[in-house]
Amino acid sequence: MTDVQEIVAEKAAELVRSGGERGLQVAAYLDGRPVVDVAAGVADPATGRPVEPGTLFSNWSIGKGATATLVHRLVDDGTLTDDTRVAEVWPEFAAHGKDAVTVRQALDHSAGVPSLPAGVTVDDVCDWSRMVAALEQAEPWWEPGTAVGYHAYTFGFLNGEIARRASGRELADLLGDLTTAIGFPGEIRFGTADTAALAVLEDAPMPGTGDFTLSEDMLRAVPLALLPTAALGADPRILAADIPAWATVSARALARMYAGWLDGTVVSRDRAPAAYTESSSGTDRVYGNPSRWGLGFGLGLPWDQEGAPRVFGMAGAGGSWAGADPDRGVAVAVTRNVMSRDFETVRVLVTAVLDAVR
Template sequence: MMPVVSGSVKPGFEPLADAFASGFAGRPTMGAALSVRIGGETVVDLWGGIADERDGRAWTGDTPSVVFSCTKGLLSILSARLVQEGRLAYDAPVSRYWPEFAAAGKAVVTVGEALSHRAGLSATRADLTEADIVDWARMAEALAAQEPLWRPGTGYAYHAITHGWLNGEVIRRVTGQSVGRTFHDVIAGPLGIDAWIGLPDGDADRPAHLQVSPALTELWATEALKPSPNWPYRAMTLGLALPADLVTPDGGFNARRIRAAEIPGAGGIASARALAAIWSATVVSTGGVRLLDDATVAIATEERSGGEPVFAAIPPYARWGAGFQLDSDARRYTGPKCFGHDGAGGQVGFADPERRIGFGYVTNWMMGPEDQRATAIIDALRPLV
C-alpha cells in the first residue's frame, strides 16, 4: 500500500507530485520530503511515509533528517560567503589560515584545492574510532599532521568524511567560532529554518530514523573484500569510526553522539524545506536573505575537479567547483549552471541560478547507485521551468 502524500503543489507542477509519490513504491517503511522554490517562493512542498519505523511515527512537513554529503554543499556556501566578504581566498594556501597544516608536504595546498577534493587527504592512514571523530580538535590535528595519499593538486579523490574537518577548520580559524555556530549565524538563523551542523540536545528526538536498503548493504560488503589499502572504502569508514553504509539501527549517524558532533563532511541535519530555502538563497532573495551574490557564485562554481579520480572508480564521474557538486552525468540537475550537493542514500539539494530554483529532497530509506527517486523528480521538474 502506498503511503499518503501530504502537502501542496502549485498548478503546473503536478508531475513532481507524481514522481515524488512513485518513490515510495515497494518501500513500506520509507519516509521522505520534497521542497522546491522558484524565485524564492515555494511551488512544491510534499512529505509522506514513516519517519521512524520502530514506533510508526509519521513524517511531517518539518521532519529533519541527516543529509550526509549535502552538508559539504552547506560548508561550501560558508566558504564562498567568506570569499565574498574578503576574509578568505580560494587561491591562498590553507596554511595561511591554519599554519599547522603545512606539515608533511602540504604547505602548497590551496583552499580551492582542499574544497575540490585535491588535498590528498581523502582518508586517514591511521584507524580512527568514534571517540576520535566526535572530537574536533583531535581530527584537525590528525589531518594537519598526515602525509597526503598522493601529491596534492595533481588529481582528485572524493574526501567523503575528511572534507568537513579539513575545510571546516579553515572556516573556524577565519571566523573564530565553530562551524556549527557559523552555520547558524550566517544561514540557519537568518532563514529561520530547521537545519544544524551539530544537533542541539533539545532537538535530539526530532530527526528521522535512518534505514539501509539491502542492496546498499550488499554493495559495501563487496567493497570491504577488496585488497587493502582500499582508500575509497577507508574514506567512508576512517578505519573503525563508522560503518561503511554510515548507519546501523542504533549506531553511526543514528547515534545521538554522532548527530550532536560537528561532522560537516556528512553530519548535517535538515528538513527538505530547509535545504530548498538555503539553496534558493544562494541565487535569489529568499525570506529577505541572499547568501551569495552572482559574482561569487560564478567564481565558486568554476570547475576545479572532474574526470577520472586518483583511485579507480566506475563512471560517470562528478564535477566539482569550490566544494560544490556541479551538473554532470553523475548528478544531473535542471541546467548546466546548477550547483549543489547530493548525499548518501538519496538526499539532494541544489540551486539553479538561471531559473532561480532552490531544491531539497530528503529520505530516511538509504539506497545505492540504483536509486532514481530524486533523479525522477528532477527529470519531471526540468521541462516545467
C-alpha cells in the first residue's frame, strides 16, 4: 500500500489552494486501523481559524448514517426487529393506514411518508413534538413497502422516534453511547449549543441553473424555506435542535463509525450485511432519480452506484459523504464547509483512498 495519508493530504491541499475548497477533513480506516486523518484549510475565513481533526461540520444528511446506526443497534440487542411494526412501539403512528409500516420500511425509504406538513417553518422542524405529531397525522403517498422515495427530513424524525420509543431513552443519550464506543465522544451530534467552534458554511457560486426546477413533490419533502443552504446551516435554531436527518460531525468520527460496521465494534458482524444488502430500489418517487437502499444507507458511491454496488453510506447536501466498502475493508468520510451541488471533491478524495489501498 502506498502512503495514503501523504497522497490524500496533498490532494486536499491542492483543492484548498485552487480556491475550490475553503476547509475540509478526510478520514479513512482500513481493516479497523486509521490510515488517513487529514484536516486542510480554514474553518472560519473571518478569523483564519484552521480546520482541526476534531472540528465539527454541519453536513446535513451525512448524519442519517448515525441515526440509522442507532436503530440497528437496537435491532442488534433484541429491542427491535426489522419487521417490528412501528405502531408496536409508537401506537399513534398507525393513524391513516400506517399500522403495517415496519422498521425495515422506515430505514429503506419505502414507508411512504416523505413530506412535511403544508406551511411548515424552521421553528416547526426544530420542535420535536410537532414533527412527531405531523408524522402521526401523515397520509402515505403509496402503499408502504411498494415504492421508494427519499425521506429527506422525515427519515430522521421517523427513525429517531422509533429509537426513543423502543429504548425509552433520549436520542442524545443513545448517540452519546455510540460516540463513546467509537472513541470520539461528542463528535457526532444532532442538536448542539456549542456553535462557536463549528466550521462556518458558505455557498459555492452556483452555475447557471438552465431548466432546473423543483417539482411539487420535492417541495413537499423539502420546502424552499428548509432547503439546505449556508444560512440555514448557521441558524442557531437549527443548530440547537435535534433534527436527526442531519448532524454536526467530524470526518474522523464518521469514518470510525463506519469502520465499526465492518469490524463488529458498532454492530455485530451478523448485523452488518443489513447495511449493504439491497432492501429497496427503483425510481425515487420524490426526486425521480434511480435509487438503491440498504437498511438506512444509500448503496454505491455517489458518482457510481453500479461500479461499487456494496458500498454503503450517506451523502450530505453540499457535497459531503461518509461510508464503507465491505469488499475492501475501507471506511471513508469527507466533510466540507463550501456547499456545492456536485460530489467532485468527494470523488477525488475517496478515489485517492480507494486506489491507494487497492
